[in-house]
Amino acid sequence: MAPKRPRGAGAFLKPVESPAPKPPDPSELYAALDLGTNSCRMLIAQPKGNQFHVVDSFSKSVQLGSGLESTGRLSRGSMRRTIQALRICQQKLKRHKVQRMRLVATEACRRAGNSRDFIRQVRRETGLSLEIIQPEEEARLAVISCAPLVSTKTEHLLVVDIGGGSTELVWIDLSAVPALERPRAIMRLHSGFHTPDSPFPAAKVVDWISVPLGVATLRDQFRDVEDDAARFALMSWFFEENLAEFTPYKDDPPVEGFQIVGTSGTVTTVAASHLGLRRYDRTKVDGLRMTSDQIDKVIRGYLDLGPIGRRNDPRIGQDRQALIMSGSAILQALLRCWPTNRLSVADRGLREGLLYAQMSRDGVLEDGPY
Numbered sequence: 424m425a426p427k428r429p430r431g432a433g434a435f436l437k438p439v440e441s442p443a444p445k446p447p448d449p450s451e452l453y454a455a456l457d458l459g460t461n462s463c464r465m466l467i468a469q470p471k472g473n474q475f476h477v478v479d480s481f482s483k484s485v486q487l488g489s490g491l492e493s494t495g496r497l498s499r500g501s502m503r504r505t506i507q508a509l510r511i512c513q514q515k516l517k518r519h520k521v522q523r524m525r526l527v528a529t530e531a532c533r534r535a536g537n538s539r540d541f542i543r544q545v546r547r548e549t550g551l552s553l554e555i556i557q558p559e560e561e562a563r564l565a566v567i568s569c570a571p572l573v574s575t576k577t578e579h580l581l582v583v584d585i586g587g588g589s590t591e592l593v594w595i596d597l598s599a600v601p602a603l604e605r606p607r608a609i610m611r612l613h614s615g616f617h618t619p620d621s622p623f624p625a626a627k628v629v630d631w632i633s634v635p636l637g638v639a640t641l642r643d644q645f646r647d648v649e650d651d652a653a654r655f656a657l658m659s660w661f662f663e664e665n666l667a668e669f670t671p672y673k674d675d676p677p678v679e680g681f682q683i684v685g686t687s688g689t690v691t692t693v694a695a696s697h698l699g700l701r702r703y704d705r706t707k708v709d710g711l712r713m714t715s716d717q718i719d720k721v722i723r724g725y726l727d728l729g730p731i732g733r734r735n736d737p738r739i740g741q742d743r744q745a746l747i748m749s750g751s752a753i754l755q756a757l758l759r760c761w762p763t764n765r766l767s768v769a770d771r772g773l774r775e776g777l778l779y780a781q782m783s784r785d786g787v788l789e790d791g792p793y
Contacts, residue, residue, distance in 0.1 A: 449522065452519055453469070453781050453782060454519075455777035456524070458529070458531075459487070459530065459588065460529070460531040461485070461486055461588075461746065462483065462688075463481070463485045463512070465481040466775070466778060467519055470782050473788050474571070485504045485505040487504075487505045488530070489501045491535055491643075497531065523785075526552065527553065527777065528542070529586065529588065530637065531587070538555065558591065559631070561589075561773065563615070563616060564773050567610050568771045568773070568775035569582055569769045570606045572710055572769055573606045574605075575603055575605055576602065577681070578680030579677045579680060583683060583684070584687060585686075588639060589635050589637050590633070591632070591633050596627040599627065601624055630669060631669075632668060636753070638688070638689060638753070639749075644661070645657055655751070660756070666757075666760065676761045682765045682766075682767060685754070685766055685767070686771060689746070690766075691703075692739060694708045694713060696739070702737075708770050709768065709770035710769075712765055712768070714766070715766070719758075722755055725739075
């Protein structure tokens with residue numbers, strides 16, 4: 424006699440659901456949106472210790488500055504693409520119920536003759552209020568975003584932010600700041616490059632410049648040069664000519680205690696290529712240190728590939744391939760002026776600076792006052 428099947432045998436196991444993660448308190452959230460010449464990027468984050476935890480993000484190439492070099496105006500197509508991206512940002516802000524935010528626009532909107540009309544159109548169609556910031560604030564925000572990457576051994580720091588429409592350079596003297604205080608002294612610059620009467624050791628801004636040439640605007644100026652290598656060389660020397668007014672230690676650059684921090688898609692792409700990554704990995708790129716020779720080797724490899732090879736190279740990516748050589752030309756010009764074996768790669772920038780500045784102002788970051 425066959426054994427009786429126990430009642431309920433073979434029934435599906437009842438799934439045990441793990442509790443959903445607790446959503447962050449909207450009152451703790453901050454948002455930062457950076458609308459540049461090429462990209463629209465946003466972060467939503469909450470403070471965590473002396474850093475922040477990213478809750479949501481958005482990034483899209485909108486090419487807002489397309490055609491700006493020749494017309495002096497934002498085109499209808501670029502404004503339409505940008506507003507579509509901003510609608511997605513607005514939906515994310517609404518979903519997370521974010522109350523504290525800064526939404527900024529940079530070089531393309533600074534230069535375009537119709538930027539005020541565009542800002543009004545954005546407000547009308549998305550409800551978002553964009554603020555056009557000036558070059559000094561853009562440079563300052565890029566600097567403080569890189570504070571965690573500053574070595575305690577650094578006495579002279581050059582922060583370089585290669586954007587789509589402009590490039591910001593800031594030279595900082597940290598020699599009078601105790602070694603362990605140096606990253607924190609950089610963070611305190613959120614309140615201005617020249618902070619009066621501070622009880623804390625101060626980072627001294629020796630000089631800064633905003634060059635109105637970025638990866639998109641430099642490419643557009645030399646678009647008519649057909650030869651790939653000649654175009655690259657012309658872009659690099661032209662950018663260096665535009666550095667004439669920024670001359671700290673140019674004739675005798677410091678060797679000991681000198682660090683460059685580079686923040687941009689160009690620098691992170693060069694780093695990913697150097698590491699041979701088939702797929703971009705921020706954890707391997709952010710904070711990586713490279714030498715001038717390593718960077719030169721990657722750039723020579725890009726030139727050897729040619730336009731078609733670069734287009735098909737997964738390390739560069741479709742969004743970056745049209746701009747990588749103008750960005751590399753800027754990077755090469757900078758390293759001719761200030762060669763170093765300590766260029767730190769920063770996968771961070773204006774958005775992170777905006778978040779740090781807001782959180783520092785509100786006193787919600789731990790590990791001492793900023």
